[in-house]
Amino acid sequence: MGKPILVVGGGISGVTAAVEAAEVGAEVVLIEKQPTLGGRVAQLRYYFPKLCPPTCGLEINYRRIKSNPRIKVYTMAEVLEVNGAPGNYNVKIKIAPRYVNDNCTACGECEKVCEGERISDFDFGLSKTKAIYLPHPVAFPMKYVLDKDALAPGDLERIMAACKYNAIEPEMKEQILELEVGSIIWATGWKPYDATKLDNLGYGKYANVITNMQMERMASPWGPTQGKIVRPSDNQPPKKVAFVQCAGSRDENHLPFCSYICCLASLKHSLYLAEQDPEAESYIFYIDLRTPGRYEKFLKKAEAEAKINFIKGKVAKIEEDPETNDLIVTAEDTLSGKKISQKVDLVVLALGMQPSLASAEIKGIKIDQNGFVVEEEGMISCGCAKMPLDVMTSNETATGAALKAIQIIKRG
Amino acid sequence: MSNGILKVDPDLKAIQKLQEIGGDTVKKCYQCATCATVCPLSPEEAPFPRKQMILAQWGFKERLLNDPAVWLCHQCGDCSKYCPREAQPGDVLGALRLMVIKEAVPLKFLHTFYNNSWGILVLPAIALLFILLATLATFQGLPNFFDANSFPYGGPTYDIWIFHLPARVLMIDVVFLPLAAFVVIMLASAINKVWNAYVDTYKIPQAYRYGMWTILKNYFIPAIVEILSHARFKKCNSNHWRANPHMLLVYAFIILAITTAIVFFMADVLGFHTPWNPLTHPVKWLGNFGGLLLLYSIIAIMVGRGKAEAEKSVKTSYADSFLINLILIIGLTGFGIEVVRSIPSLESIVSLVYLAHLVAVFILFLGVAYSKFAHLAFRTTAVMFDLYYKDINQKMAQ
Numbered sequence: 002m003g004k005p006i007l008v009v010g011g012g013i014s015g016v017t018a019a020v021e022a023a024e025v026g027a028e029v030v031l032i033e034k035q036p037t038l039g040g041r042v043a044q045l046r047y048y049f050p051k052l053c054p055p056t057c058g059l060e061i062n063y064r065r066i067k068s069n070p071r072i073k074v075y076t077m078a079e080v081l082e083v084n085g086a087p088g089n090y091n092v093k094i095k096i097a098p099r100y101v102n103d104n105c106t107a108c109g110e111c112e113k114v115c116e117g118e119r120i121s122d123f124d125f126g127l128s129k130t131k132a133i134y135l136p137h138p139v140a141f142p143m144k145y146v147l148d149k150d151a152l153a154p155g156d157l158e159r160i161m162a163a164c165k166y167n168a169i170e171p172e173m174k175e176q177i178l179e180l181e182v183g184s185i186i187w188a189t190g191w192k193p194y195d196a197t198k199l200d201n202l203g204y205g206k207y208a209n210v211i212t213n214m215q216m217e218r219m220a221s222p223w224g225p226t227q228g229k230i231v232r233p234s235d236n237q238p239p240k241k242v243a244f245v246q247c248a249g250s251r252d253e254n255h256l257p258f259c260s261y262i263c264c265l266a267s268l269k270h271s272l273y274l275a276e277q278d279p280e281a282e283s284y285i286f287y288i289d290l291r292t293p294g295r296y297e298k299f300l301k302k303a304e305a306e307a308k309i310n311f312i313k314g315k316v317a318k319i320e321e322d323p324e325t326n327d328l329i330v331t332a333e334d335t336l337s338g339k340k341i342s343q344k345v346d347l348v349v350l351a352l353g354m355q356p357s358l359a360s361a362e363i364k365g366i367k368i369d370q371n372g373f374v375v376e377e378e379g380m381i382s383c384g385c386a387k388m389p390l391d392v393m394t395s396n397e398t399a400t401g402a403a404l405k406a407i408q409i410i411k412r413g
Numbered sequence: 414m415s416n417g418i419l420k421v422d423p424d425l426k427a428i429q430k431l432q433e434i435g436g437d438t439v440k441k442c443y444q445c446a447t448c449a450t451v452c453p454l455s456p457e458e459a460p461f462p463r464k465q466m467i468l469a470q471w472g473f474k475e476r477l478l479n480d481p482a483v484w485l486c487h488q489c490g491d492c493s494k495y496c497p498r499e500a501q502p503g504d505v506l507g508a509l510r511l512m513v514i515k516e517a518v519p520l521k522f523l524h525t526f527y528n529n530s531w532g533i534l535v536l537p538a539i540a541l542l543f544i545l546l547a548t549l550a551t552f553q554g555l556p557n558f559f560d561a562n563s564f565p566y567g568g569p570t571y572d573i574w575i576f577h578l579p580a581r582v583l584m585i586d587v588v589f590l591p592l593a594a595f596v597v598i599m600l601a602s603a604i605n606k607v608w609n610a611y612v613d614t615y616k617i618p619q620a621y622r623y624g625m626w627t628i629l630k631n632y633f634i635p636a637i638v639e640i641l642s643h644a645r646f647k648k649c650n651s652n653h654w655r656a657n658p659h660m661l662l663v664y665a666f667i668i669l670a671i672t673t674a675i676v677f678f679m680a681d682v683l684g685f686h687t688p689w690n691p692l693t694h695p696v697k698w699l700g701n702f703g704g705l706l707l708l709y710s711i712i713a714i715m716v717g718r719g720k721a722e723a724e725k726s727v728k729t730s731y732a733d734s735f736l737i738n739l740i741l742i743i744g745l746t747g748f749g750i751e752v753v754r755s756i757p758s759l760e761s762i763v764s765l766v767y768l769a770h771l772v773a774v775f776i777l778f779l780g781v782a783y784s785k786f787a788h789l790a791f792r793t794t795a796v797m798f799d800l801y802y803k804d805i806n807q808k809m810a811q
Contacts, residue, residue: 201451201495247445252497288445317450317495333446333460340450340457 002026003410004183005073006403007092009080010357012040013392014384015188016062017399018406022186023071027407030180031066032078032094037140038063040190041385042392044123046220046228046273049265049391050296056139058392063141075178076142083185083365087379087409092180098173100147105168107135107143111160117153121225125193125215127233128225133160133169138223147171183410184381186402187366187374191354191385194249194256202248202350203319208234209326210319210348212248213266220273230277232347234326238278239346243330244270245316246287250353258371260353261389264291267351268303275307283309284343286316286332312341319348354389381405424472427512431469434528435730436508441500442466448492448502453648454485456799461485462492462502469505478516479610481802483509484788484795487656489649490726504728511732514787517603527784528732540775543588544768551584561754561763577684585771586681592778599782600790607791611798621805628801636797645796651726658713662740665710668703672696691751701751708744711737732785739777739784746770 008019011033019031031038042048042055066072077097084091117132132151135143147160147169161169193214196204203210209232211219218224219231232239244267249255264287271283290311292300303309314332321328322344331342359372367375374382383402384395431439444467449460461482468476477483483506492502515524526532526539548564549555551571556564568580578586612622623631639645641663646656675696679685691697715737721727729737749766753759780786 247497251443251445253499254495254497288443315445315447315450315497317447331450333449333455333463335444335446335463338459338464340455340460 002028002407003412004028004088004181005030006184006186006406006410007032007090007180007182008186008188010040010188010190010384010386011035011038011074011076012188012190012384013042013058013062014190014386014395014399014402015040015186016059016066017396018186018188018383018403019072020062020065020069021400021403022407023069024065025403025407027071027403027410029072030075030182031072032075032080034077034079035136036076036099036144036146037136037142038066038074038076039137039139039141041214043137043139044214044221045217046222046224047269049262049269050299050393052269059139059141063139066141074142077146078178080363080366081177082363083380087377088183088412090182090185090379092182092185094178094180096176096178098175099144100149100169100171100173101133101145102168102170102173103142103144104166105144105164106166107140107145108165109135109145110163110165111145111169114159114163115153115156116159117151117156119148119151124218124225125212127215127218132156144168184379184406186399186406187358187380187382187386188384188399188402189357189374189386191389192357192359194353194355196248196350196352198255199248199350201317201319202245203321203328203348204350207319207321207326207328207348208232209239209321209328209346210350212350212352213263213270214352216270216273216349217266220270230273230347232326237346239274239281240278241282241284241343241345242270242274242347242349243284243286243316243328243343243345244349244351245319245330246285246290246351247315248350248352249355250351251288256353256355256371258353258389259291261291261293262391263351263353265296265299265391267349268292268299268307268309270349271303271307271309279308281308283307284312284330284345285309286312286314286330288313288315312343314341354385356386358386379409421471424474427472427474428470431472431505431508431512434508434511434732435728436469436505438499438501439466439469439505439508441498442470442496442502442505443498443500445497447495447497451491451495452486453489453491453650454487454645456485462506465509466500466502466505469509474512474516476614477509478513478607479614481607481611481795481798483513484792485645485799487646487649488727489646489652489655490721491649491651494651494724494726499725501728503726504730507728507730507733510788510791511730511785513607513791514603514783514785517607517791518599518782518787519602520599523779523783527735527780530731533735536776536779537772539779540772543592544584544771544775547584547588551580551587553580556764558764558768559761561760564764565767576681578681579686582680582686588771588775589778592775596778596782600787603782603787604790604794608794608798611795615802617802617805618809621809623801628797631804632797632800635800636793639796639800640793652717652721654717654720655714658710658717661706661710662714665703665707668699668706672700672703675699688754691755704744704747707740708748711740711744715741736780736785739773739780743770743773743777746773 005028006022008015008031019029023029039059079095081093081095111133112131115131115133118129120126121128121130133145133147135145219226222228250260274281312334314335316330316332318331328348329342329344334341356372369375374386376382381402383398446463449455449463455461486506488503488507490503526535552568565581571578643656643660689697746769753763753766
């Protein structure tokens with residue numbers, strides 16, 4: 002069926018686009034920048050619309066990839082440049098060295114002897130991993146990866162001695178790959194907006210101001226706290242939690258668009274809290290509570306199952322009590338017309354989604370002023386590379402993208 | 414509210430007008446209330462400017478006219494800097510203040526001269542008309558405006574009752590004393606109107622509605638102390654640079670007002686007539702110090718505004734730049750007289766510079782009621798009301 006389709010990004014959208022295209026007979030190359038597929042979904046405790054754990058959606062797709070000879074997967078791979086025209090692209094790809102080869106069985110012996118540590122970006126800085134680490138328990142490929150910069154003296158020798166499968170390859174080099182493809186699906190997804198830019202909200206300054214994605218990691222059973230939601234300052238479970246909606250979103254000084262899912266994410270987080278402590282109270286400070294489409298039902302569910310106080314007014318000031326590390330959030334309750342200063346144990350910033358390519362420089366791709374991929378014939382975007390979306394709609398756009406990509410390669 | 418009926422009667426003309434005079438961004442506001450929280454001056458019980466923004470969006474002119482909060486804002490621009498919609502609440506409130514001045518001070522047409530560019534032609538014409546008429550009468554004919562010995566130092570001298578007045582002094586008195594009286598009457602009428610409106614808006618119980626003298630006695634001095642120290646203004650964050658130049662400008666005006674009063678007393682009453690030697694006369698020292706302070710502070714304001722505009726926290730409207738430039742002209746022409754008088758070759762233009770200075774001062778005097786300068790009276794009133802309101806709230810709570 003003509004030239005292969007390149008799918009850039011191995012999150013839920015990219016994986017979906019890749020299997021959908023391959024299962025109707027197209028050759029697919031799927032590349033992912035991280036050492037594992039799974040993207041943002043793998044970082045969540047539950048995802049919308051049905052609050053499934055990430056394993057639920059990812060594992061079935063990994064199976065579909067494994068059983069399909071037409072999909073070739075490269076992890077730790079990035080697009081450097083794109084040349085050519087629809088039906089006939091030449092793509093230059095850089096593959097970073099993993100220093101661990103395909104012999105790896107993920108037995109974990111190497112990790113036990115390794116002493117060097119690195120801050121986990123997967124856990125948004127809330128934990129550390131060893132210098133040699135498994136990205137997460139549902140990694141694909143299920144292989145360790147080595148961060149050479151984090152090795153302690155003597156680590157490398159110990160790791161190599163511990164590996165019974167001869168899987169450690171410290172001499173592995175960066176590779177440049179040139180691919181001839183017919184069409185490209187951009188499923189590069191999103192990253193949390195840089196919360197330190199919101200200088201009035203205290204992130205990075207106050208220990209107990211965290212982001213919504215950090216909340217997901219804490220709630221995740223394989224997260225930094227094994228699923229327990231606690232205050233970073235003293236590891237105590239919070240009794241009162243403030244959610245700051247539109248942290249960076251709908252803001253001309255930051256992200257001028259609505260990030261679509263943050264209101265629902267905060268409602269979901271209120272349910273996480275209720276699950277751990279039915280007495281825990283949420284304070285959701287919002288401009289407009291946005292529950293698109295049928296998600297209105299989810300709002301009703303959250304209202305019924307969790308103790309939530311809704312305050313219409315954006316938090317624009319957060320102060321810390323230096324003794325207790327408690328936080329005082331201030332907003333104007335626009336319904337009463339009075340200012341509210343609420344003392345809470347934990348603040349969760351409902352941080353907006355910034356497209357991953359916002360500051361990327363890839364030759365041959367068009368990006369709008371916010372970083373979303375501009376679709377052209379032969380270059381199709383899907384998921385959050387296209388616009389902020391939930392998982393379900395991302396997958397719908399991914400399926401649509403697969404069809405468009407197939408149309409190009411069929412035409413030749 | 415949910416069961417009551419809210420009568421919504423948007424005043425489209427008022428919205429349009431507001432947009433024309435510097436509030437063009439008002440419709441961008443989506444009521445997130447970031448502004449009311451970041452504002453260091455916004456009170457807990459009646460925060461601004463979020464509420465004023467929605468009232469303005471609907472053109473609820475009356476409610477805005479009756480709201481002291483509009484005047485409690487010092488336009489530091491914190492709200493505009495953090496506004497997620499670039500709705501610039503600080504600038505909108507500035508425009509609202511102009512609107513209040515226009516609506517509250519009688520003889521509205523005078524206000525339009527100060528807030529439209531064509532007014533630049535009208536205002537000097539009005540000033541010249543009064544000054545020339547007074548000159549014709551007091552100099553008994555038209556003096557030669559290219560000869561300082563004819564104008565202002567010529568003309569007959571009048572002995573009226575115990576006063577001994579040269580023509581130029583009498584001319585100034587007949588122009589500026591009635592002008593000052595006019596401005597005071599107009600402002601008093603406006604302040605009376607807004608004060609009563611504030612009292613109604615804030616639903617002050619009858620028992621706490623004090624008479625004018627009680628109010629003045631209890632709250633005027635504290636308000637003046639606060640204004641002299643710029644205590645509120647200095648709480649502003651993003652444009653904190655504005656507080657000091659503005660405070661110095663206020664001091665400059667006070668020094669110049671005192672100088673004028675001394676000159677009036679010494680010249681008009683005691684008969685020690687000017688010109689006095691700028692190097693040896695202590696009153697001249699005072700005046701020159703005030704003048705230098707005025708020039709320094711107005712230039713500092715101009716420079717600061719330039720910077721603030723570059724970072725978009727303040728916008729300079731026509732009314733702002735008119736007043737700033739007018740004050741600059743008064744400073745420059747004031748010193749100009751002194752300079753050209755001391756240079757013999759420039760003697761022929763002394764009268765013209767003097768005339769220009771008088772025209773500018775006339776425009777400023779009238780502007781105390783009709784230009785942005787009216788904030789002097791309105792803001793003082795609002796600060797007084799704020800002190801009064803807090804005080805009686807405390808009393809009622811007891």
